[in-house]
Amino acid sequence: MSENYDDKKIDHLVRNVSEDELSDLAELFKIFGDSTRIKILYDLFDGEKNVSEICEDLEMNQSAISHQLKILKTSKLIKSRRDGKAMIYSLADDHVKVIIAMGKEHVEEG
């Protein structure tokens, strides 16, 4: 993470958002809006992990995890690299942490 977010920056960011951008935003948030996916993302806060590790951490079967990994990757929230037989996944950027942190604050204060 490399940036600060203050009132001024926030206000600038939310000015003049087009209808298309709002739809894109909805699509992005939909990705976070599933507990399996958000658990995967949070699992990757520790650093990169392969599919088997994620399955163990979440106690879910491999197919379900792979399906969700694909959705996360298509959304560019995670990236992957191959290491022998294994595929290793990691967070694609720091926005994931920021977005989840904001959400957490809202949930805590509600």
Place this chain on the structure above:
Amino acid sequence: MSENYDDKKIDHLVRNVSEDELSDLAELFKIFGDSTRIKILYDLFDGEKNVSEICEDLEMNQSAISHQLKILKTSKLIKSRRDGKAMIYSLADDHVKVIIAMGKEHVEEG
């Protein structure tokens, strides 16, 4: 908005999130993950509006809007007050702006 979000604060916020909290977070993000709802939220960035105004802005029928307003209110993202026959809605807190701003940044950079 009254706070700054820097790396340190973000890291603190995302430490030790329980499974239940992650599920709550998923539920919260699910609310943002629908284009009608996010358009309503963005519409309210201008300030408070009644149901009819929101219907006009979004060019959608009243029942659909009311159903979504109820979901947004249950999630504590908006609040309402009565003014005569009209119900007037507004954003419940500033996290909404911050969350949407973060999402927008991600979408723009993708």
Place this chain on the structure above:
DNA sequence: TAAACATATGATAATATATTCATATGAATG
């Protein structure tokens, strides 16, 4: 190169969700 291992994928079934339509509630007004 056949077998074993790790992951991905397609089809299916179960569940959740959004919008519409019809109608109910609640407030203002003639």
Place this chain on the structure above:
DNA sequence: CATTCATATGAATATATTATCATATGTTTA
């Protein structure tokens, strides 16, 4: 107090989504 206006709500339908099962793909190793 009957009517109109504004909003809410319930039921139904249409669509989307998730997990599971079976199987395919790709990589290593005996």
